[in-house]
Amino acid sequence: MSIKSIIAKDISLERVKETLVELVKVPSPQTDKFESEPLLAEFIRSTVEPRLREMGITNIRYDKMHNLIATYGENSSGKSLMLISNAMNQPKSTMENAYDGDVVDGERYGLPGEVVLGKGASEQKGTMAAMLHAMEVIIASQLPINGQLIFLCCVSGETGRHDAITSVVEDEGVRADMALLGGTSLKLTLGNRGRIDTFVTVKGVPGHSSAPNKACDAITGALEIIRRLENQLDLSGEHPALGKPTFAVNHIRSFPDSTHTIQGECEITLDRRLLPGDDPHEKWEDIRKIVMQVDGMKDPASGIRWQVDMTEGPFMYPSLVDLESPIVQAVFTAAEEMLGKKPETFYTTTAFDQGYMNHVGIPCANYGSGEDQFAHTDDDCSSVERTRDASKVFAYMIADYLK
Secondary structure, eight states: OOHHHHHHHHOOHHHHHHHHHHHHTSOOBOOTTGGGOHHHHHHIIIIIHHHHHHHTOOEEEEOTTOOEEEEESOOOSSOEEEEEEEOOBOOOTTOTTTTTOOEEEGGGGTOSSEEEESTTIIIIIHHHHHHHHHHHHHHHHTOOOOSEEEEEEESOSSSSSOHHHHIIIIISOOOOSEEEEOOBTTOEEEEEOEEEEEEEEEEOBOEETTOGGGSBOHHHHHHHHHHHHHHHOOOOOOBTTTBOOOEEEEEEEEEOOOTTEEOSEEEEEEEEEEOTTOOHHHHHHHHHHHHTTSTTOBOTTTOOBOEEEEEEEEEEOOEEOOTTSHHHHHHHHHHHHHHSSOOOEEEESOOOTHHHHHHTTOOEEEOSSBOGGGTTSTTOEEEHHHHHHHHHHHHHHHHHHOO
8 A cells, every 4th residue: 555545544533633632631831930830741741751652652751851852763764854842832811611622613713624622722732633643643554664753842832932942952962854843724834033032121219209300210211222222223134025024122011019109120021033044142232232322321300320231031043944945845745645735835923943943954844733823812722624634744754754
């Protein structure tokens, strides 16, 4: 039998649904502990690892961050493929059935067949279910895997930084010819802008707001920084698909939290988006030169000088792959064989670990069964049919490239 026939025979809609339901029933939320949240490691060890062992994957280890690294295959052909999944999803928030695994008709969501509702279904766990089912089908079919399949389940997913994948690739030395991350609606993502976060603290002197001449207003200093950034920050450059880089102030708070008080400290967070080719550290220096102009300036109301500190925050590399990239061609081939057509391609505004992977020379794109339109909402869900179809594509990629 052909690879296509074997996979088509064994891929199961019911098995995919069962797997997705079980994954969303186990909470693995983002908390203020970020990747160190114990529920993430517990989810991986209690829910993901046993599935891998049941299907016959025994070469499983963990790095210092508790990222799971599993390998399968003879590793004799010199070819390797990495599938990357993520444990962390958005907190429960206002979603009442966040961990119930409800299965409902997808018509109300504009999706085919049934959908599984649950936190993380639309981003992390739909594609994770597809990857797990694809691997179990390939192993059960006894199709030869002469290359090496690498499956990761990282404790990241929502923190907006590359720490987890960096730990796997750089600290553990895990690499592959190409890699695949979760995507949306069975479309293939070719690129996205990157992002740097910057934390700025302006310190003044608190005082009663009836006498601003005796205090130093940190809010006034923060506004001066924002005004200078808006007027001076270089946002030149443009990509035909990704557009122009952007800049935004996305957080501000001041202290002390009391009435009729000139604020003695003000914190602002800056979000600067990057284009392919941009160096994050160079863009931070551009921001620093403008921000630190205000350090030592005098509050106009009192003449007391502000103190300004700037800290580089998390960042994510921009990503870009072309149509001839090996990972793009592998997805195209598998989708044509198993689904009858190539996936639609597009560019996204969001950043994730594909930027890091391409930065270190591992061609990586996004493809999967997620639904971006429902991410971070109370309708967080994934289509069972699309999850099954993603399984078909993943299974074919494994069998075809690693044969």
